[in-house]
Amino acid sequence: MRTISMTAAGAALVVAAVAGCGSNAQPIQVNLAASEVLTQAAQKTAEVTSYTVDAVVNLTHPQQGSGKVQGRMLYQSKPQLAADLTLDTVDMGQRSVPGGVRAVLQGDTVYVKVEALKELLGATKPWIKVPLKDADGGSGEVNEVLTQVQQFDLGNMTKLITASQDVKAAGNETVNGEDTTHYSGTFPVEAAVQQLPADKQEQARDGLAELKDIKFDMWVAADGLPRKIALNGSKDGATLDATLFFKGFNEPVSIQAPPADQVGELPKNTTN
Template sequence: MRRLAPALALGGAALVAVAGCGAQGTSSLGNVKLAAAEAVQQSVQKAEAVTSYSGDVVLEATGGDKGASKIQGSLLYQSKPQLATDIRLDTITYGGQNVPGGARAILSGDTVYVKSELLNKFAGANKPWIKVSLADVDAKGQAGIKGFMDQVQQFDLASTVKLLTVSKDVKAVGTETVGGVDTTHYSGTFPVAEAAQAIDPAKSEQLQQDLSRVKNVKFDFWSDAQNLPRKVTLSGSEQGNTFNLTAFFKGFNEPVEIAAPPADQVGDLPKNHVGN
């Protein structure tokens, strides 16, 4: 399922200065006109300062010998008073086959709660939810949990926008309304190789693996008057392999409710699965 998320494997990307990269166009939204590249940079800075948000994501991929794949879901995020996320993947289709029940993951502090019929069957769990500490996920090689968490952690507001900063051809193409909010629409491309060099080395290899069959990614990006990202689309095509991602973001710095599942619905990962 890791191949399903080429456009979402953006965690840990570093902010890249793009002044003087030849980007074209300006934003006329609000009182200050910004060069397109500068507007994208400012959007990254704004996104990094956001302490909570919600979003909706759809990712579709085709090509290869696995057939069509799709992930559709939503997320809640907060960084204060402690880091917490609630990811719901309502639709997971891989190779033309639906994953029954979808999946959900709640990260609260240093504990991960995962609900997945497929994962529970694989792990032999007897409760709807599996509880695992982040330390165990990282240190004990929990392949199933780790793989799912990699998917979960790829849903990220600031990191998604950060990759756009390596673009050398970003330009403003107009103004549109997204979710009832006035936005400026930007468009451009970025080369995968440069994007991989721009991010945390620990994430670079995974990004290159996820995008191994795509050289360049086309993007469209909509930001509001405060330079907050409201919508991002990413797409790529190479030798018959294609992917298309659409992400909507909203509820910036508004209260979100992220709670652990009821205790009687939660079980630990079976001991016979530890270390597998």
């Protein structure tokens, strides 16, 4: 099934780590132009080593119908790349995933827990282990589920937004108890994709191909980091409406692989 991806992904199932060490963020200068704030936000997110994000993504497609993905993710880049994604709602057109989805990334391996996959793939354990190097050759169902992990990445999302040529400040607002400045604008898909590393551009372009200019709103706190990002786009009956809340920058997170006795390998006889 083809879905609209709101962020650039790359060849792996999870976006590459946001590199860097702990941030000693300084308050942003109030006289910065809006475009400079976007650039600074992208730079500062590259220094973030961990965060938590809550997201709601609503999609519509002229042939496939409407869909919704809702969940949260813990992310860390040090001491090794890791992410823990829980999707409470995964509905795509006439299809849904009963019981939701759980995915844990540890280094170069992703562990996936989806009850429906046990029947589809013949798995015998609650969790399926998928090496990232085998991801592109894995089952369509596994790839479709894990693609959602890519949609929660902060670093690449802020890079996309820096392609905006019309961003402007839209006032001061409080987000989850924190004072922020609201910025609003649009970015053209092709120009935004070119802000990403070369190895991530092709998949990003494919994922965003059904949209044209994407409207965004970003709420930035005094440390220069986004606390909320909203994206909206449409083209020929396809629409995207996504809202993400970020918190816990550089705070310790605990991301553990599932117990070994609950993990099985991806069945070898799966096909796309």
